[in-house]
Amino acid sequence: MPDGTAAPAAPPKTLRTMAALASAGLVRVDELPKLEAVAERYAIAVTPHVASLIDRDDPADPIAAQYVPHPDEAVTRPDEHPDPIGDDRHSPVRGIVHRYPDRVLLKPLLACPVYCRFCFRRESVGPDGGVLADAELEAAYAYVRARPQIREVILTGGDPLMLSPRRLGAILQALDAIPHLETLRIHTRVPVAEPSLVTPALAAALATEKPLWLMVHVNHARELSPAALEALGRIRAAGVPILSQSVLLRGVNDCEAALEQLFRALIAARVKPAYLHHLDRAPGTARFRVPLARGRALMRRLRGRIPGHALPIYVVDIAGGHGKVPVGESHAERDGEGWLLTAPDGSRHRLADTGESG
Ligand SMILES: *Cc1c(COP(=O)(O)O)cnc(C)c1O
Numbered sequence: 001m002p003d004g005t006a007a008p009a010a011p012p013k014t015l016r017t018m019a020a021l022a023s024a025g026l027v028r029v030d031e032l033p034k035l036e037a038v039a040e041r042y043a044i045a046v047t048p049h050v051a052s053l054i055d056r057d058d059p060a061d062p063i064a065a066q067y068v069p070h071p072d073e074a075v076t077r078p079d080e081h082p083d084p085i086g087d088d089r090h091s092p093v094r095g096i097v098h099r100y101p102d103r104v105l106l107k108p109l110l111a112c113p114v115y116c117r118f119c120f121r122r123e124s125v126g127p128d129g130g131v132l133a134d135a136e137l138e139a140a141y142a143y144v145r146a147r148p149q150i151r152e153v154i155l156t157g158g159d160p161l162m163l164s165p166r167r168l169g170a171i172l173q174a175l176d177a178i179p180h181l182e183t184l185r186i187h188t189r190v191p192v193a194e195p196s197l198v199t200p201a202l203a204a205a206l207a208t209e210k211p212l213w214l215m216v217h218v219n220h221a222r223e224l225s226p227a228a229l230e231a232l233g234r235i236r237a238a239g240v241p242i243l244s245q246s247v248l249l250r251g252v253n254d255c256e257a258a259l260e261q262l263f264r265a266l267i268a269a270r271v272k273p274a275y276l277h278h279l280d281r282a283p284g285t286a287r288f289r290v291p292l293a294r295g296r297a298l299m300r301r302l303r304g305r306i307p308g309h310a311l312p313i314y315v316v317d318i319a320g321g322h323g324k325v326p327v328g329e330s331h332a333e334r335d336g337e338g339w340l341l342t343a344p345d346g347s348r349h350r351l352a353d354t355g356e357s358g
């Protein structure tokens with residue numbers, strides 16, 4: 001990204017250059033030469049709110065790890081891919097991704113409040129691209145209108161809550177008017193990354209006829225700051241139920257205590273944890289990898305230890321565009337006519353299961 005590029009909708013003082021991060025004490029000056037190569041390839045943004053959450057005395061701070069560039073990003077491994085989950089091959093018109101018959105993604109812009117270092121869309125997101133022109137938006141609506149099997153439109157990006165309330169409101173109204181859509185959804189990081197963007201006007205734009213759900217991306221309990229909780233409250237007050245998705249990330253949340261705190265903090269914030277994503281293989285993200293076996297063991301240990309509705313589903317998005325599948329450990333195995341069930345404490349128990357029809 002060119003230095004000093006600022007999205008019009010961004011709040012003042014978002015840190016967008018290596019120099020700005022260095023003067024805020026977030027990167028070491030001796031790392032700057034290496035990091036400049038990273039900055040040329042991938043967008044950078046650390047909002048004032050996120051900067052305020054970072055403990056500068058902790059070299060392993062889980063907030064900084066998500067947003068502050070690292071020299072390792074300059075290295076792309078052979079098994080990493082610019083479009084790891086195959087969105088491009090499922091994009092029939094600009095801005096639409098149509099992988100499942102009943103729902104589509106609509107990406108009205110590719111700007112985000114922050115640029116997560118592990119993002120699976122990191123090769124496409126950034127402050128200076130991807131805004132759909134009016135004609136492109138119309139073509140996206142026409143695609144949805146012409147396909148009655150589509151029941152849900154998911155606004156994502158980039159981050160749809162970076163749009164002005166007027167523009168977001170106009171998009172939601174256009175979708176609200178499509179008869180065969182049953183629900184609408186927004187995927188966002190804004191409430192935790194820059195809660196001040198969730199103004200009363202933005203919350204008012206979320207008041208749709210059709211049920212609108214919001215899925216907030218949050219990876220660490222400390223991201224649920226008082227300001228973030230207030231922003232989520234303004235969204236909920238508009239009648240919008242809130243779910244969460246998280247990414248399992250080495251150095252951020254890859255231990256039982258961090259996940260327990262995150263999921264407990266989410267339900268305490270009236271947010272239902274929906275997904276825990278296994279990391280997608282986007283370029284330069286190897287330092288965040290957690291082996292699948294470790295993710296499964298972490299989730300198994302949380303089962304029974306925290307409330308059931310606090311546990312998300314651990315999923316992998318299959319490379320090449322084949323969709324998301326649960327990969328958590330199974331607690332049920334076939335055992336003759338019945339099943340063998342594994343309890344949270346590891347003990348095994350038989351379930352006789354002849355069924356109604358014998
Ligand atoms: C993740 C995703 C969705 C949404 O899936 P849900 O399981 O409904 O959250 C829809 N379309 C695409 C292309 C996706 O990657």
Ligand code: SF4
Nearest residue numbers: 112115116119158189
């Ligand atoms: S907010 Fe979402 S789309 Fe934007 S950089 Fe982070 S993970 Fe990627």
